[in-house]
Amino acid sequence: MPAKVRLKKVSKSIGLNLIGIIILIFILFPVIWVAITSLKSHDELFAIPIKYFPKKPTLISYKEIFFPGYWSGQALLWHQYLLNSLFVAGISTFFVLFFGSMAGYAFSRFQFRGSKVLLAILVLTRMLPGPALMVPIYVMISKYGIRDTLWGLILVHSAFGLPLTTWLCAGFFRSVPKDLEEAAIVDGCTRIKALLRVVIPIAFIGIISVGAYHFVGSWSEFAFASILLETQKIRTAPVGLGDFIFLFGASYFNRVGAAAVTMAIPITAIFLFAQRHFVRGFLAGAVKE
């Protein structure tokens, strides 16, 4: 290879990698920055000029958010908030998977009157702006007497999650060959048995990733959680973090950072595990239709 061509090739590859590195920094820096900030002591938090690497990294902020006794304002019950979020996201994920896969199965396997219209209606509800429904939903949940309970929030999260779950589950079930299921039925399985033993195992990873997707959404949801939950003890993590930012904001950002990191870790883990299916499911549901 002549030297000139080689030089051109090298400079091109450097240029391309540089673009990649710039993208990487833009994406990752804010995330790393919050983690670094959470490791700063109070003095280092307000050091000027800014310290990019804390000289004495400390876990004090983590200690303080989990043991509010360490500092004066007892405003944060962080472990309680995380548990509440886990409860809401866990139960509502179970609900949407159970009922969503039932409905998804119906849409994927039966041609019944109105099936196309009904599925289209479900998909269209995804287009509704949630914020515009805050007032009527608040009024309704109050009427049922389940405002300020975690069950009320679970119901709302499930209702908003079901359309997409149904839609994605239908897609995954459709990808399981009908012949397999029919063969099992010919061999003496009941329809339910064929579903449990043949269809669900094949579509399993897909279904789990749909569940992961819903879990992450429910875990992160702020608007409805903040209006429906009033008692401090039953607030979820996003609401707790929101309160905390509003009350203390910049003066305790190391604690805000610590809270953010502990809240982000579970969903990041779930996400890394389900990432590939996540994207594939999202593509199947959103783009290909």
Place this chain on the structure above:
Amino acid sequence: MVKKLKLPYILILPTFIVVAVLVAYPIFDVIRLSFTDLLLLRPGTGKFVGLKTFTKTFTDSVFPLVIRNTIAWMALATIFSIGIGLGVGYYLSFDWKINKLLRAIILLPWILPPVISASIWQWMVHSDFGVINDLLIRLRILTEGFAWLGEPKIALYVLIGVMVWKNVPMLSILLSAAFQGVPTELLEAATIDGASEWQKFRRISLPTVSYTLLILMVIVSIWNIQQFVIIWITTRGGPINSTHILPTYIYEMAFTNFRFGQAAALSVITIVILMGISVIYLLLFRKAGK
């Protein structure tokens, strides 16, 4: 036979009941509420007042600003998210070494709860201790810290930037998948014919993903309206209402001022605007389909 016919309806029944009660019914209820003077859930309020809430909304001095902000938020956040997502997505569609790493971690901002994204950026643009100001001072672009979220003319655009940061990862992953669907024979043939990289992108790759692009525009517009949390957490619509968009204004009207009737009227306006946007997109789809 009868049993067989009923089964699918039984299977979809729970889903439809829940969605009908909690998603479909509220749409009608919000219209009803918008004609009342409901104040929180106070007994004695909630009487029918006709169009009073709407006339009050349209004569409200903040309302034009809110509409202007909503349009800016929707348009700019969508255009920049799609534009940058397109570039990054094209980059990611190649098999370069760095892309393996990029693809593995790029979705992180997208997965983070909006409350966290908001808090991270609020701290990063802090006037005294924010890293953005520190970098700009080091680069001698600024001489002293600037209150990015305290300046009414600028705050909204800073928040649009945060929204774009959050949207771009998922868009670029989806678009890179679309770009990878471009037939390689076509690209190779173009290379042999002496087409430049830009020509290949413009004439082959871009037309292939145009349909995906349209759908993503719809999705991103909805994301942008849903994610008002980024504004609510950082500025609560301030300073001087300069970052209020319709959802934050609804939130404030309903749950800070407790004027439910008024908030319902704003909600109806929001739904109408979004429906208008959806119709425009639908017409575009039709055109693209032909």
